[in-house]
Amino acid sequence: MSIGFMSTETIGEKLRHIREEKELPLRKVAALLDIDVAILSKMERGERRITKEVVLKLANIYDYNADDLLVSFLSDKILYEIQDEDLGIEALKVAEEKVKYIKANRKK
Amino acid sequence: MSIGFMSTETIGEKLRHIREEKELPLRKVAALLDIDVAILSKMERGERRITKEVVLKLANIYDYNADDLLVSFLSDKILYEIQDEDLGIEALKVAEEKVKYIKANRKK
DNA sequence: TCTAATTTTGACACATTATGTCAATAGGGT
């Protein structure tokens, strides 16, 4: 595995990998985001929550596919809700049904 | 639809329907749960968060399938994270992959 | 309608958690 990242990495790990690929120091990225270096460091290591806004800004800064990052971001949040739950998979499937139902009936 | 509940109802709505079927007043159920009536009322209407513990206790009180309630409870939490997100479905699928990966590698 | 039971609403104090800022510390490379 030289290029590409594991699918099980967190959004934080993913963002760190991308930043390292670009060889950008936290200092510079944090400045572009207008946040403290400490916060960005903690976000990459999962110690602080990442917001959707930061994810989108980083997609711009890194010139990286925004949808890809957003999916990683959202799936992380989902995973957090069902971690260690035996019924996690079942809950995911029910949630998917609900989303589809809502989407199908939204336009009415 | 006379018997059975819609799959898109929230856990709160589901719990209310079950309670109404049993013709139990909030007052009695709240007493069994040892919580304030106001809180239970708000939980059923989605104004206050329901905890896993309350869900399990209610499964006992109502003699209702606990797994069914838990799945409804968890899928609600998942849905909350991806509501209004265009990439919700995609995120759900990625989350499912991650869960399966984690499960498969947990025993090592 | 009147009454009682049930439910809802809102306000409040309190606890818990999240967030931003900063400085000290640690680590790597030259």
Added chain:
DNA sequence: ACCCTATTGACATAATGTGTCAAAATTAGA
């Protein structure tokens, strides 16, 4: 040693969640 980078922890403050209570609204029954 130095410099650059990253991490850690402490702190104050903000935001959010929780329990309690009483008043208001709703419902059901006589």
